[in-house]
Amino acid sequence: xxxVSPDGKQSKDSFYVKxxxxxxxxxxxxxxxxxxxxxxxxxxxxxxxxxxxxDNRQAILFDLPARKFYVFGWxxxxxxxxxxxLLLIIAALSLFFFTALxxxxxxxxxxxxxxxxxxxxxxxxxVEGERNARIKLDRGPWTGTKIRKKVxxxxxxxxxxxxxxxxxxxxFTPITDLAARLYPFDLGPWETFWIFFYAFATWGNAGxxxxxxxxxxxxxxxxQSAMFDKDTLIISYDTERGxxxxxxxxxxxxxxxxxxxxxxxxxxxxxxPTGIDIRNGLQYQCIGCAACIDVCDEVMDKMNYPQGLxxxxxxxxxxxxxxxxxxxxxxxxxxxxxxLTIGLLYAISIxxxxxxxxxxxxxxxxxxTDEGLVENxxxxxxxxxxxxxxxxxxxxxxIPGLKLSEQVGEIxxxxxxxxxxxxxxxxxxxxxxxxSSEIHFDIQASDAPTLKTTTTGRFLGPASR
Amino acid sequence: xxxxxQHVASVxxxxxxxxxxxxVVLSTIFDPxxxxxxxxxxxxxxxxxxxxxxxxLWSMNIASSVLTLxxxxxxxxxxxxxVRDFDPDRG
Numbered sequence: 001x002x003x004v005s006p007d008g009k010q011s012k013d014s015f016y017v018k019x020x021x022x023x024x025x026x027x028x029x030x031x032x033x034x035x036x037x038x039x040x041x042x043x044x045x046x047x048x049x050x051x052x053x054x055d056n057r058q059a060i061l062f063d064l065p066a067r068k069f070y071v072f073g074w075x076x077x078x079x080x081x082x083x084x085x086l087l088l089i090i091a092a093l094s095l096f097f098f099t100a101l102x103x104x105x106x107x108x109x110x111x112x113x114x115x116x117x118x119x120x121x122x123x124x125x126x127v128e129g130e131r132n133a134r135i136k137l138d139r140g141p142w143t144g145t146k147i148r149k150k151v152x153x154x155x156x157x158x159x160x161x162x163x164x165x166x167x168x169x170x171x172f173t174p175i176t177d178l179a180a181r182l183y184p185f186d187l188g189p190w191e192t193f194w195i196f197f198y199a200f201a202t203w204g205n206a207g208x209x210x211x212x213x214x215x216x217x218x219x220x221x222x223x224q225s226a227m228f229d230k231d232t233l234i235i236s237y238d239t240e241r242g243x244x245x246x247x248x249x250x251x252x253x254x255x256x257x258x259x260x261x262x263x264x265x266x267x268x269x270x271x272x273p274t275g276i277d278i279r280n281g282l283q284y285q286c287i288g289c290a291a292c293i294d295v296c297d298e299v300m301d302k303m304n305y306p307q308g309l310x311x312x313x314x315x316x317x318x319x320x321x322x323x324x325x326x327x328x329x330x331x332x333x334x335x336x337x338x339x340l341t342i343g344l345l346y347a348i349s350i351x352x353x354x355x356x357x358x359x360x361x362x363x364x365x366x367x368x369t370d371e372g373l374v375e376n377x378x379x380x381x382x383x384x385x386x387x388x389x390x391x392x393x394x395x396x397x398x399i400p401g402l403k404l405s406e407q408v409g410e411i412x413x414x415x416x417x418x419x420x421x422x423x424x425x426x427x428x429x430x431x432x433x434x435x436s437s438e439i440h441f442d443i444q445a446s447d448a449p450t451l452k453t454t455t456t457g458r459f460l461g462p463a464s465r
Numbered sequence: 466x467x468x469x470x471q472h473v474a475s476v477x478x479x480x481x482x483x484x485x486x487x488x489v490v491l492s493t494i495f496d497p498x499x500x501x502x503x504x505x506x507x508x509x510x511x512x513x514x515x516x517x518x519x520x521x522l523w524s525m526n527i528a529s530s531v532l533t534l535x536x537x538x539x540x541x542x543x544x545x546x547x548v549r550d551f552d553p554d555r556g
Contacts, residue, residue, distance in 0.1 A: 016468055064515055084489075212474070216470065
């Protein structure tokens with residue numbers, strides 16, 4: 001099969017279009033500074049957080065071996081999955097809220113892909129030089145300088161990626177301990193594997209994939225337009241002001257030449273990390289990084305034209321209509337976000353770090369004792385999710401005269417421990433109204449009044465009436 | 466036409482994301498270490514069992530994505546057969 005490639009040449013046996021490598025020109029200006037600030041803040045958080053201690057442990061630690069998740073003062077268990085689900089819903093809603101308000105802020109400033117790509121591009125820029133130098137270097141033959149530059153770049157990328165991978169594993173294994181075992185090298189096989197795996201992913205995504213991650217892999221990029229309306233802040237080229245575009249000498253009279261403000265310098269295309277021309281209108285490839293705004297403002301300054309030929313604006317503003325910040329969409333997203341956030345904080349604050357699971361014996365439905373009582377057998381699993389050990393008392397209710405066949409006494413459970421307690425309950429068949437009655441297992445810490453929970457179970461017996 | 470990277474990413478990436486979500490959800494219900502022991506895998510750490518669980522899910526998802534791509538290739542167009550006057554039933 002032969003296919004026509006974009007450059008017009010026939011390429012044999014290829015089903016694929018060839019990717020044109022993007023050499024983004026570095027920018028400086030208001031939004032570039034804002035992005036640098038975001039990169040420093042977010043990467044700072046990522047690399048520093050695991051080193052922060054809290055009560056003789058790591059403040060943020062997803063301790064997989066112990067199946068406990070520490071977030072500052074809180075300890076979460078796999079059973080607390082509900083909170084994670086709620087947190088993810090809140091994160092998704094915030095994304096909706098901010099997208100409707102100000103477009104792709106997330107993509108432009110906060111997405112890990114943007115943040116790490118930015119850092120990798122700084123390194124690339126520092127080693128290989130500016131856009132033109134990089135294009136020349138890539139097109140040129142493999143000289144000693146080229147080899148040196150490429151090796152240096154990849155070495156720096158690799159070290160940075162390894163550090164990233166090490167930090168990643170440090171969120172799951174105590175990082176100070178991990179660091180102590182680096183030299184002499186004593187890391188476990190899986191720790192080593194994940195450090196390299198994550199480093200490889202960082203290196204690949206930030207070094208090579210770059211904008212392709214946004215274009216091919218990001219689901220948000222595909223559906224974010226659904227959250228847009230005519231009042232959403234977007235980065236847009238002012239066609240009315242800019243067209244007809246064209247090169248001109250400085251000081252050319254716009255009226256007599258008939259030109260718009262766009263000097264067609266193509267710098268907005270050169271700085272674009274996803275390789276689009278913003279002048280063609282809003283495109284889903286635009287990640288909202290505002291690099292084109294910065295560079296265009298610079299050109300406008302040089303030409304003595306007012307800034308903002310490319311700017312943050314809204315569709316309504318471009319059409320000279322009244323913009324609205326508060327609109328039904330914002331209120332719905334905002335109200336949901338507020339309600340869920342309050343709900344989550346409330347749920348966490350009233351969370352009782354105690355869980356009781358009741359499992360009925362599956363072998364026998366019930367048993368008649370010598371005294372003529374109905375007996376059911378259960379296995380109780382008592383989990384102390386608190387940070388200190390406690391003693392608990394067990395009580396049962398639900399059927400008149402329901403009692404423990406053998407007293408279990410006070411149950412002491414260490415912090416984070418799971419106690420398995422087999423219990424037998426008995427009741428008089430006269431008191432059973434149905435074949436299956438609902439009963440309650442009440443557990444109460446004897447040293448903390450608020451630490452109590454109730455789990456329901458079923459008590460089976462012969463239907464007497 | 467798509468690029469090769471997009472083609473490969475369309476298999477590897479969704480399977481990776483779903484494997485990640487699957488690992489989180491499943492591990493809140495089952496302890497991966499206990500599952501490993503049930504399957505007769507001994508001498509594995511809990512981190513190892515999480516990792517193996519993740520990679521099993523990822524490979525299953527990759528297999529599913531690959532099969533989806535494989536089966537969506539068009540293969541069959543019914544042969545064209547114009548209407549003729551000859552009808553054997555009528556003799």
